[in-house]
Amino acid sequence: MSLTDTAPQARRRDLRIPLAAILVVAALAAPFIGTRYVTHSLIIALIFMLPAHGLNLLVGYTGLLSLAQAAFFGIGAYTAGLLAVHYDTPFYVNLLAAGLVSGLLALPLGIPALRLRATSFVMCTLGFVIIGQAIAKNWISVTRGDMGLSGIPKPYFELGPLSFTVTGTTSFYYLALAVAALGTLAAWAIVRSPAGRNMVAIRENETLAESLGVPTWRYKLIVFMISAAFAGVGGSLYAHYLTVVSPLTFQMYYSTTMLIIVLGGGAGMISGTVFGSLLFVGLTEALRVAPEVRMIAYGFCLLVLVFWFKKGFAPLINRFWNAIGGSK
Amino acid sequence: MNAHLPILEIKNLSKSYGAVKAVNDVSMHINRGEIAGLIGPNGSGKSTFFDCSTGLARPDTGKVVLDGQDITGWSLNRIAREGRMLRSFQKTVTFKALDVEENLIIAGQMFTFPTLASTFGLGKLSRSRIAALRERARELIKMAGLWDVRHQPAGNLSGGQQKLIQFASMLMPEPKLILLDEPMAGINPKIIERVVDTIQYANKSLGVSFLVIEHNIDVVTSICQRVVVLDQGAKLVEGLPHDIIQDQRVREAYLGG
Amino acid sequence: MFSTLLEQVVNGIVTGSVYAIVAVGMTMIFGVLRAINFAHGEYYMLGTFGAWFATDYLGLSYEASIVVGVLSTVVVAYVVGQLVMRRMVGAPAESGVLATLGVALILQNTVIFVFGGGYKFFSGGYIEPVSILGFTLAEQRIIILVVCLLVFVGLELMVTYSRLGMAMRAVSQNVECCGVVGIDVPQVVLRTFVLGAALAALSGVLTAPVNVSVYGGMGELITFKTLPIIIMGGLGNVRGTFVAAMILGIAESLVATYIGLQYRDTVGFATLILMLMWRPHGLFSTQARF
Numbered sequence: 001m002s003l004t005d006t007a008p009q010a011r012r013r014d015l016r017i018p019l020a021a022i023l024v025v026a027a028l029a030a031p032f033i034g035t036r037y038v039t040h041s042l043i044i045a046l047i048f049m050l051p052a053h054g055l056n057l058l059v060g061y062t063g064l065l066s067l068a069q070a071a072f073f074g075i076g077a078y079t080a081g082l083l084a085v086h087y088d089t090p091f092y093v094n095l096l097a098a099g100l101v102s103g104l105l106a107l108p109l110g111i112p113a114l115r116l117r118a119t120s121f122v123m124c125t126l127g128f129v130i131i132g133q134a135i136a137k138n139w140i141s142v143t144r145g146d147m148g149l150s151g152i153p154k155p156y157f158e159l160g161p162l163s164f165t166v167t168g169t170t171s172f173y174y175l176a177l178a179v180a181a182l183g184t185l186a187a188w189a190i191v192r193s194p195a196g197r198n199m200v201a202i203r204e205n206e207t208l209a210e211s212l213g214v215p216t217w218r219y220k221l222i223v224f225m226i227s228a229a230f231a232g233v234g235g236s237l238y239a240h241y242l243t244v245v246s247p248l249t250f251q252m253y254y255s256t257t258m259l260i261i262v263l264g265g266g267a268g269m270i271s272g273t274v275f276g277s278l279l280f281v282g283l284t285e286a287l288r289v290a291p292e293v294r295m296i297a298y299g300f301c302l303l304v305l306v307f308w309f310k311k312g313f314a315p316l317i318n319r320f321w322n323a324i325g326g327s328k
Numbered sequence: 329m330n331a332h333l334p335i336l337e338i339k340n341l342s343k344s345y346g347a348v349k350a351v352n353d354v355s356m357h358i359n360r361g362e363i364a365g366l367i368g369p370n371g372s373g374k375s376t377f378f379d380c381s382t383g384l385a386r387p388d389t390g391k392v393v394l395d396g397q398d399i400t401g402w403s404l405n406r407i408a409r410e411g412r413m414l415r416s417f418q419k420t421v422t423f424k425a426l427d428v429e430e431n432l433i434i435a436g437q438m439f440t441f442p443t444l445a446s447t448f449g450l451g452k453l454s455r456s457r458i459a460a461l462r463e464r465a466r467e468l469i470k471m472a473g474l475w476d477v478r479h480q481p482a483g484n485l486s487g488g489q490q491k492l493i494q495f496a497s498m499l500m501p502e503p504k505l506i507l508l509d510e511p512m513a514g515i516n517p518k519i520i521e522r523v524v525d526t527i528q529y530a531n532k533s534l535g536v537s538f539l540v541i542e543h544n545i546d547v548v549t550s551i552c553q554r555v556v557v558l559d560q561g562a563k564l565v566e567g568l569p570h571d572i573i574q575d576q577r578v579r580e581a582y583l584g585g
Numbered sequence: 586m587f588s589t590l591l592e593q594v595v596n597g598i599v600t601g602s603v604y605a606i607v608a609v610g611m612t613m614i615f616g617v618l619r620a621i622n623f624a625h626g627e628y629y630m631l632g633t634f635g636a637w638f639a640t641d642y643l644g645l646s647y648e649a650s651i652v653v654g655v656l657s658t659v660v661v662a663y664v665v666g667q668l669v670m671r672r673m674v675g676a677p678a679e680s681g682v683l684a685t686l687g688v689a690l691i692l693q694n695t696v697i698f699v700f701g702g703g704y705k706f707f708s709g710g711y712i713e714p715v716s717i718l719g720f721t722l723a724e725q726r727i728i729i730l731v732v733c734l735l736v737f738v739g740l741e742l743m744v745t746y747s748r749l750g751m752a753m754r755a756v757s758q759n760v761e762c763c764g765v766v767g768i769d770v771p772q773v774v775l776r777t778f779v780l781g782a783a784l785a786a787l788s789g790v791l792t793a794p795v796n797v798s799v800y801g802g803m804g805e806l807i808t809f810k811t812l813p814i815i816i817m818g819g820l821g822n823v824r825g826t827f828v829a830a831m832i833l834g835i836a837e838s839l840v841a842t843y844i845g846l847q848y849r850d851t852v853g854f855a856t857l858i859l860m861l862m863w864r865p866h867g868l869f870s871t872q873a874r875f
Binding site for chain 3: 065112115116118119120122123124126127130131134137138252253256259263290291292293295296298299300301302303305306307
């Protein structure tokens with residue numbers, strides 16, 4: 001499981017670079033290949049990829065099972081929505097603000113929550129979602145309650161003399177693709193850094209990590225904040241894409257969806273989360289599965305992942321990647 | 329930092345769990361460059377004493393002074409990181425899913441990266457630091473005789489090999505002092521020899537001081553220069569290993585007299 | 586002023602009784618399995634739906650619908666127990682969370698898929714008001730109070746004297762030893778789970794005439810309300826659960842009257858979070874299980 005070693009010599013041809021190139025081209029050409037609905041499905045998958053990356057850092061790398069992701073997703077969505085509606089700020093400001101607000105709010109929420117163990121921590125994080133929804137419903141002067149925020153403008157940019165608005169589905173796709181790609185890169189950078197190794201150490205054995213000088217408490221708090229920031233960024237995209245935000249953005253079902261992406265794709269693996277978003281969100285959206293049926297399917301996915309398919313698609317992705325990388 | 333001062337000094341340490349006085353007013357010290365032993369029957373308070381000295385538990389009263397610095401109340405990770413005093417565990421030994429090399433690199437990381445923020449870096453400096461750690465890890469892996477299995481997940485190796493990994497891990501940060509909690513428990517005699525060799529190598533060549541809890545009396549007499557005996561939470565006697573094993577009070581304590 | 590307060594307290598006790606019957610099953614399951622059942626409220630929903638189906642489609646009486654509601658839930662719980670809950674013995678806490686979340690999704694959405702997501706009207710039950718000691722209460726609420734007391738007395742007796750009760754206590758004390766002395770742990774888990782689900786269903790059927798509306802998402806709300814109760818009661822502690830349920834019931838009723846109806850449903854989780862911060866092991870001992 002070395003993180004850096006590569007095969008000493010390849011006798012067979014290494015197909016990884018060509019494959020990566022094909023994937024990049026496919027991602028760029030997608031709106032012209034599929035229908036508009038397919039593009040829409042991909043956008044939804046890309047939006048969910050961001051909170052899922054955050055959750056993967058928390059669950060997959062640091063080993064903390066959290067259901068709070070939907071709460072931070074909702075906070076991000078409302079932050080971006082409120083800024084856009086009231087102050088007419090450009091998209092990137094809303095996006096950064098959403099990430100920042102979610103990430104910073106995770107600090108006071110994380111301090112008490114992370115003192116709890118296993119199931120208690122899970123329940124506390126679930127509580128954040130429920131209380132978040134209650135606040136969104138009842139703080140009517142700000143959130144407009146059940147009516148939600150509507151009329152959130154399409155993303156617009158103001159870069160010096162150049163300013164433009166992202167209107168169509170295709171252009172929004174490229175925006176979401178860019179943000180998701182940056183998010184993926186950021187997540188990758190975090191797990192490849194020495195801090196990523198410390199996170200894995202905490203997951204594997206917290207006391208041992210602690211005894212080797214790793215400040216586990218601070219790492220857990222930082223990762224909790226980073227994961228919330230990822231969710232917030234995803235929430236801002238969501239708000240701008242749908243142009244409405246309602247208290248239903250805070251729902252358990254979203255947290256569950258993000259968990260399925262992470263666990264199904266393969267926890268503790270960046271490519272697993274990318275794959276999981278496309279498979280579990282993109283595909284179900286593209287197939288126009290009815291919401292109830294999708295949730296039933298998610299329920300079965302969870303059971304299968306817990307009892308039979310514990311590592312998700314991670315081993316398959318690894319094997320495939322090694323196979324096309326040429327034999328040793 | 330006077331060379332003649334003890335590396336670790338523990339003064340009047342007490343710890344109670346409810347009505348049970350697990351450790352009662354124990355004082356001891358470890359000299360620079362020494363291998364000291366801590367023995368005593370089961371339930372004599374050795375482990376509690378260890379936990380309180382290393383920050384895993386908080387002592388009720390007493391003082392822990394490491395290399396002239398009062399570290400009472402510091403957390404386990406801070407004592408390790410800033411004090412360079414490391415400890416082993418009886419059961420918790422390795423990061424099982426990670427390979428041997430990664431295990432050692434993790435052990436060294438917190439000592440080469442000055443701040444928490446710097447651990448998130450991926451730049452050239454960060455890479456060169458990790459490369460240096462890998463270099464050192466490989467040396468220690470060779471020394472511990474684990475070269476052939478260095479890319480295997482630690483969890484796949486035998487209990488004895490995992491103890492050696494733990495041992496090598498603790499040497500990564502160039503520690504001042506290592507506290508070992510029953511390092512020989514549950515490993516076969518062949519590995520015991522290797523662990524003994526490693527302790528002596530670390531002591532002589534790297535200048536690491538040791539405090540060892542151990543039940544294997546042969547090991548204690550062969551490596552320790554001085555032994556402290558605990559019984560029922562209090563210090564019973566302290567002296568040279570040979571005197572200790574002949575001490576009547578020690579025998580009675582072990583026989584439950 | 587004072588009479589309103591008293592009336593709200595009585596209402597709170599009735600609500601508390603509903604929660605208590607659901608929560609006691611959940612806490613017993615925790616006792617034997619060391620896992621929180623996030624799907625527990627769904628059995629409450631299933632019981633209600635079974636009874637609604639019996640009265641609305643089959644034209645049965647309310648009394649018969651109680652039987653149909655509880656029995657159909659028992660069948661579902663037996664299947665879930667065999668396929669899922671038994672596997673959770675000895676599994677890490679996280680697996681239990683994920684598996685029961687999965688079960689909740691499946692049960693809830695299957696019902697929505699079959700019967701539609703809208704609100705349904707429950708028409709059975711005894712809703713005539715009666716006057717006792719100056720209070721006016723619907724008959725159904727009195728039935729709920731009586732059944733709740735009977736359930737708790739019955740459980741106390743069962744846990745103390747019956748074979749299953751003793752096995753449950755044994756499993757909750759020490760799982761490893763049970764294997765040694767020949768107690769079939771998965772079997773005890775299965776029976777406890779089916780019993781807990783049946784109680785949740787009973788609670789649902791009894792409440793349906795008071796709540797009037799029946800819908801697929803109702804179980805989730807009940808799960809979220811019983812979670813704080815079982816934590817507050819000291820996980821696995823039956824008597825503590827009873828007291829905690831009453832406290833939450835009364836607190837909700839007072840909050841709804843004096844602060845605002847819209848805050849009622851957050852009382853539980855706000856309490857839960859404060860609880861977890863302040864006393865993670867509940868107000869009552871977790872040692873005094875059952």
